[in-house]
Amino acid sequence: MRFIFKTDYAQDIRLAKHGGHTFWYGLLLLCLVAAPWAIDEYWLAQLTFILIYAVAGLGLMLLAGFTGLFSIGHAAFLGVGAYTQGVFTSMGLPFPIALALAASMSAAVGVVVGLPALRLKGIYLGIATIAFGFIVEEVFARWDTVTGGNKGMHIKSPDLFGWKLESAGEFYLLCLVITVAATLGILNLLRSSTGRAFVAIRDSEISAQSMGINLAQYKTLSFAISAALAGIAGALYAHKLRFISPDQFGILHSIDLLLMVVIGGLGSVHGAFLGAVFLISAPQIIGLTKGYLPNFIGQAPGLQGLVYGLVLIAFVLFEPMGMYGRWLKVRTYLQIFPFYRKGMFKRQKSFQKSDRLR
Amino acid sequence: MLLLQLVISGIAQGCIYGLIALGFVLIYKGTETVSFAQGDLMMLGAFGGLVCMTLLDFPFWLSVLCAIGGMGLFGFLVERIVIRPILGQPAFSIVMLTIGIGYVARGLITMIPVIGTETHTLPVPYKDQIWKLGGLVLNVEQMVVIAVTAVLCAALYALFKYSKIGIAMQASSQNQLAAYYMGIPVKRINGLVWGLAAAVAAIAGLLLAPITFVHANMGFIGLKAFPAAVVGGFGSLPGAIVGGLVIGIVESLAGFYAPEGVKDVAAYVVVLIMLMVKPNGLFGERLRKKV
Numbered sequence: 307m308r309f310i311f312k313t314d315y316a317q318d319i320r321l322a323k324h325g326g327h328t329f330w331y332g333l334l335l336l337c338l339v340a341a342p343w344a345i346d347e348y349w350l351a352q353l354t355f356i357l358i359y360a361v362a363g364l365g366l367m368l369l370a371g372f373t374g375l376f377s378i379g380h381a382a383f384l385g386v387g388a389y390t391q392g393v394f395t396s397m398g399l400p401f402p403i404a405l406a407l408a409a410s411m412s413a414a415v416g417v418v419v420g421l422p423a424l425r426l427k428g429i430y431l432g433i434a435t436i437a438f439g440f441i442v443e444e445v446f447a448r449w450d451t452v453t454g455g456n457k458g459m460h461i462k463s464p465d466l467f468g469w470k471l472e473s474a475g476e477f478y479l480l481c482l483v484i485t486v487a488a489t490l491g492i493l494n495l496l497r498s499s500t501g502r503a504f505v506a507i508r509d510s511e512i513s514a515q516s517m518g519i520n521l522a523q524y525k526t527l528s529f530a531i532s533a534a535l536a537g538i539a540g541a542l543y544a545h546k547l548r549f550i551s552p553d554q555f556g557i558l559h560s561i562d563l564l565l566m567v568v569i570g571g572l573g574s575v576h577g578a579f580l581g582a583v584f585l586i587s588a589p590q591i592i593g594l595t596k597g598y599l600p601n602f603i604g605q606a607p608g609l610q611g612l613v614y615g616l617v618l619i620a621f622v623l624f625e626p627m628g629m630y631g632r633w634l635k636v637r638t639y640l641q642i643f644p645f646y647r648k649g650m651f652k653r654q655k656s657f658q659k660s661d662r663l664r
Numbered sequence: 665m666l667l668l669q670l671v672i673s674g675i676a677q678g679c680i681y682g683l684i685a686l687g688f689v690l691i692y693k694g695t696e697t698v699s700f701a702q703g704d705l706m707m708l709g710a711f712g713g714l715v716c717m718t719l720l721d722f723p724f725w726l727s728v729l730c731a732i733g734g735m736g737l738f739g740f741l742v743e744r745i746v747i748r749p750i751l752g753q754p755a756f757s758i759v760m761l762t763i764g765i766g767y768v769a770r771g772l773i774t775m776i777p778v779i780g781t782e783t784h785t786l787p788v789p790y791k792d793q794i795w796k797l798g799g800l801v802l803n804v805e806q807m808v809v810i811a812v813t814a815v816l817c818a819a820l821y822a823l824f825k826y827s828k829i830g831i832a833m834q835a836s837s838q839n840q841l842a843a844y845y846m847g848i849p850v851k852r853i854n855g856l857v858w859g860l861a862a863a864v865a866a867i868a869g870l871l872l873a874p875i876t877f878v879h880a881n882m883g884f885i886g887l888k889a890f891p892a893a894v895v896g897g898f899g900s901l902p903g904a905i906v907g908g909l910v911i912g913i914v915e916s917l918a919g920f921y922a923p924e925g926v927k928d929v930a931a932y933v934v935v936l937i938m939l940m941v942k943p944n945g946l947f948g949e950r951l952r953k954k955v
Binding site for chain 1: 698746749750753755756757759760761763764765766767768769770771772773774775776781880887890891894898924925928929931932933935936939940943
């Protein structure tokens with residue numbers, strides 16, 4: 307058991323709380339950096355996808371997990387980023403500039419979507435984002451002079467001012483650098499006053515407002531940052547796949563992203579990563595076990611959906627804090643070994659009240 | 665004449681959206697949660713009807729009753745098994761749960777050995793008949809949709825307006841705690857609401873099946889019913905039907921007059937405009953908290 311004796315505020319907001327954090331996260335980073343030399347190309351590609359989805363998940367986590375605004379059209383931001391990146395890199399702009407443009411384009415679109423969010427609550431916002439997602443997907447399909455329409459669009463490999471990243475390992479390291487930067491950025495944001503304001507809005511809009519938080523400004527900001535991260539992830543996704551088409555950014559992808567943050571654990575940065583690991587590894591595991599199942603189950607096209615659905619239901623019913631919540635429980639159990647009580651993580655139940663009255 | 669024809673086919677399509685939207689509104693009105701599984705319940709209802717008609721060789725009316733009753737029971741069980749344990753959790757948990765239910769329903773259907781992955785037509789007695797009325801060509805399938813929708817809407821409206829149980833449903837949605845205090849069995853009411861919503865979804869599925877086809881992904885039409893529910897006002901039963909009609913007619917007209925591609929997004933453009941201009945919808949009640 308470890309007691310941290312805090313003596314000043316700087317220590318309280320430090321990112322690495324104690325030596326254990328520094329050691330384990332350092333070790334994780336070391337393993338990730340060494341990965342291109344240690345594992346083969348296929349698994350490296352899966353790892354790259356995990357990093358890319360983690361960046362998108364961080365964005366959605368900020369919006370859904372920390373600001374309490376649920377977007378069911380987040381794949382559209384991914385798409386805006388991917389297409390912006392595609393258009394600008396084919397015009398010959400180097401990767402970092404195109405990436406910055408993709409992020410800012412996504413953020414701009416995010417602000418536009420965020421504006422109705424100021425008036426809408428709960429499910430209405432969800433429906434507005436679904437509607438927006440469908441419209442964006444249709445725009446990608448119809449604006450074929452720029453996006454190539456339903457035929458899709460080919461993306462060149464990233465070009466860092468003349469240094470072409472052709473191999474999978476180099477691209478993986480690029481993704482790793484961007485992911486680490488995004489994670490540190492989000493962690494830093496969350497301990498700043500802006501991040502605290504987001505959390506306050508999530509917990510109670512009325513009390514946030516009465517503490518002097520400008521709801522309009524912070525909600526729009528949250529949408530913009532979230533969309534920018536999704537845009538960056540989209541740009542990386544485009545480079546990784548080398549080919550994008552409108553149907554990759556539809557409602558199903560949006561729901562996958564949402565599923566990812568809910569399963570990972572809403573309201574925790576770890577959750578974005580754990581969710582990404584789940585989203586990428588689940589199809590692999592299903593693929594491996596398919597052969598052992600009876601034929602009518604193993605060959606059914608809906609098998610993956612069924613598994614996702616069951617996992618989602620199980621998490622909502624039994625572990626609403628997601629995979630990270632489960633880990634917290636296990637860790638607490640081990641830390642205070644003989645003293646763990648059953649009710650330590652009891653959920654607060656409340657009677658539901660209408661949002662129609664306000 | 666062409667315009668009228670387009671409007672009529674838009675109305676028929678709109679009635680389907682309206683019927684699915686009725687399910688959303690029922691659940692929203694009764695339990696203040698939003699079900700994303702409504703489209704998939706509709707798909708299950710259509711498959712239920714199909715199994716009764718083709719595999720079991722029931723007569724038409726019996727299969728319809730079986731499908732509707734079976735789905736009602738199914739909805740009740742779903743509420744009992746998965747929704748009730750998380751009663752009192754944030755509304756978003758329930759939204760995610762219904763998304764999960766939708767996934768499971770779609771996955772399970774594709775696992776039924778023979779019929780799951782195929783596309784079927786539902787053999788209804790009024791298939792492919794048309795009425796000629798002046799210069800108009802009326803499709804009987806579409807007329808049946810319109811008639812059933814009107815009857816169902818009136819019945820549900822009466823239920824919520826005049827029956828004790830309907831008023832209890834409204835009370836429990838507005839404030840669960842106060843409803844408990846008044847002696848309303850909130851949990852049982854929630855179960856009934858889900859059963860009713862699933863039965864309505866089954867009706868929608870049976871009506872839609874002759875017009876399109878029965879297949880595992882037919883539930884995605886439910887995503888177009890959200891705009892219908894919002895345009896009408898999420899808590900209003902007649903609003904759901906009117907919203908559905910608005911969406912259906914706009915789509916039908918956009919498909920003919922507007923450039924290609926506009927039809928697919930017309931519903932969403934309408935809903936975005938509606939949310940900006942009048943977030944409570946056409947018939948949405950504007951309730952204020954009394955001090």
